[in-house]
Amino acid sequence: FQTPFDKEEVETWELGLKSELLDNRLRLNVAVFTNDYTDIQIAQFEAGSGGASSRIVNAGAGTYEGIEFDIAMVPVDGLTIDLTYGYLDAQFDEYMALNPATNMLEDISNVTTVQQAPENSAALGVQYDFEPFSFGALSARMDMTYKDEVVFHAFQNQYDSADDHTLINGRLSLNDIKLGCCEDGSLRVSLWGKNLMDEEYRQWGIDFASLGWAGNTFGEPRTYGLDVVYNYN
Numbered sequence: 001f002q003t004p005f006d007k008e009e010v011e012t013w014e015l016g017l018k019s020e021l022l023d024n025r026l027r028l029n030v031a032v033f034t035n036d037y038t039d040i041q042i043a044q045f046e047a048g049s050g051g052a053s054s055r056i057v058n059a060g061a062g063t064y065e066g067i068e069f070d071i072a073m074v075p076v077d078g079l080t081i082d083l084t085y086g087y088l089d090a091q092f093d094e095y096m097a098l099n100p101a102t103n104m105l106e107d108i109s110n111v112t113t114v115q116q117a118p119e120n121s122a123a124l125g126v127q128y129d130f131e132p133f134s135f136g137a138l139s140a141r142m143d144m145t146y147k148d149e150v151v152f153h154a155f156q157n158q159y160d161s162a163d164d165h166t167l168i169n170g171r172l173s174l175n176d177i178k179l180g181c182c183e184d185g186s187l188r189v190s191l192w193g194k195n196l197m198d199e200e201y202r203q204w205g206i207d208f209a210s211l212g213w214a215g216n217t218f219g220e221p222r223t224y225g226l227d228v229v230y231n232y233n
Contacts, residue, residue: 005056008041027072035064040092042115042154059154060094060107062114082125090117095154112155118148118164136177143169152205159214162202167219169194185232191224198222 016031039058066088073081092109099106127141144166151161170193177187198221205216 003055003057005041006039006058008058009038011036025074028069029071030067030069032067033065037062037064044154058096059092059112060096060109062090062092062094064088064090064114064117066090078129078131080125080127080129083123085120085122087120088117089119090114092154113151115151115153118150120146120148122146132176137175139173139175141171141173159205159207159216161205165199165201166197167194167199167201168196170196185230188227188229188231190227190229192227193225194223195220196222 012033012035014031014033017029019028020026021028038061040060040062041056042059044055044057066086068084068086070084071082075081091114092112094107095109095112096105097108098104123143123145125141125143127139130138130140146164146166147162148164149161153160171190172192173188173190175186175188177189179185179187199219200221201219203217203219205214207214
């Protein structure tokens with residue numbers, strides 16, 4: 001059965017700036033934040049003779065500090081560029097765990113890592129909308145995302161983390177295709193590709209050494225597709 005646990009509390013401070021510049025051709029948003037946690041709730045996996053299980057525990061205290069900004073610009077008609085970046089410094093200030101050798105709680109924050117908290121993350125998107133044709137409107141878009149190394153659980157091992165990785169996706173769409181039979185509707189045909197560089201990266205993982213078992217799930221490989229969508233007004 002689940003052992004009772006206390007509520008998690010967080011005190012948040014944020015200072016931000018939102019701006020529209022150059023006749024709304026440039027948007028800049030910036031935010032600086034700090035989150036102070038007490039009684040952080042952590043999903044802790046355990047392995048025993050009866051198999052693996054998960055339970056919620058209160059780890060202690062932690063501090064998450066960082067900065068985020070996003071920029072969107074239209075340098076020329078038809079071209080849109082958007083960029084986001086985030087820096088995160090996340091750490092446990094206290095992580096209380098039972099030492100089986102002494103049967104006493106000890107602070108092990110110096111050997112734990114906040115899970116799913118990349119130090120750096122960024123995204124870049126570029127889209128160009130061509131002048132409409134008589135039969136539709138063509139648009140092309142490319143997206144790139146980057147994420148630093150992350151761990152999946154507070155106690156890291158060789159199966160329990162993902163290396164930094166970059167993903168590139170692309171899409172070419174022909175929009176607003178008018179059909180002679182249907183004046184109130186239009187067709188959109190899109191050719192797309194995901195993970196175009198065929199990057200191999202982990203999405204999740206865990207190691208139950210005492211059971212002789214470890215596992216990982218990986219992100220999708222390079223994928224292509226064709227979408228045909230009919231919109232009816």
